[in-house]
Amino acid sequence: MGKPDADGPGLPDLPPEWGRVVVPDDASALAAETAQIRRELRVTPRRAVPPAPLRSPLALPLLVLLVAVLTTLAGLAAVTWPRSGRSAPEPTPAPHAPRAGAAGRPLPALDLVDAGQSPVSLRGLAPAMIILVDGCPCPQDVATAAALAPAGVTVVTVAGDRPVRVTPPPAGASVRPLADPAGGLRAFLRLPARPGTTTALLVDRSGVLVTVVPEIRSAEDYRADLVRLAA
Incomplete structure (x- = not known):
């Protein structure tokens, strides 16, 4: 078999x-x-073999397009989202201020010049109210200071290149126009000239700087100190 x-x-x-x-x-x-x-x-039992997932050739481009759309919508929402009506306050410009500790120091040994270009000792003018008019002649400020100055206190105007003649002061007042071509007084104060403004320095009998008014706005800025200069 x-x-x-x-x-x-x-x-x-x-x-x-x-x-x-x-x-x-x-x-x-x-x-x-x-x-x-x-x-x-x-x-x-036969092992079930899972069918292979079907992959569309458009899946990747659609995913990229979806991400781009979501990113664009997020950017538009950030731009158009309503914000609080409060706006940040604009910073206030810091006013010009003289060098720290200028008041209480003696005036520098500077020589100014008069209309004839003759030297004039700055310390020899004390007691005095010195008005820097290199930024503005401002005759009204000068006239007001001259009217308020007590007897024995000289009002001095200091210009840049040459003395500036102002309107005649009131009867009995004394105004001395001088110039500071080298800018030594401004350098001492570290206070630059500003167009349309005047600066005042009040100096006692010993030549010590009592008060610095960076910008004269009214007579009340210096009235009390000016009266004390005659003491």
Whole structure:
């Protein structure tokens, strides 16, 4: 009923651990083995293989477009979002101020010049109210100071290159026009000239600077100190 030896001629070499293999002449002789193999295949569960996800070729461009749209909407919301009606106050420009500690110091040993270009000692004018008119002649400020100055106190106007003549002062008042071509007084104060403004220095009898008024706005800026200069 078939070849008793699988190692006979005409058959390929089989692994020795399989032992002797008998090949029947009639295939119906293997019906039992075939039925058993079929039963085993039906019992053994087959592993389900998940289908591969479908990837559209437009997925990446759509994702990029979505991110761009969201970014644009976020920017528009930040720009158009209603904000509080309060606006930050504008910074107030700091006023010009003289050097720290200028008051209480003696005047520098400077020589100014008069209309004839003759030197005039600055300290020799004390007590005095010195009005710097290099930024503005401002005759009204000079006239007001001259009218308020007590006896013995000289009102001095100091210009830049040459003395500036102002309107005649009231009767009994003394106004001395001088010039400071080198700008030594401004350098001492570290206070630059400003167009349209006048600066006042009040000096006592000993030549000490009592008060500095960076910008004369009214007579009340210096009235009390001016009266005390005559004491």
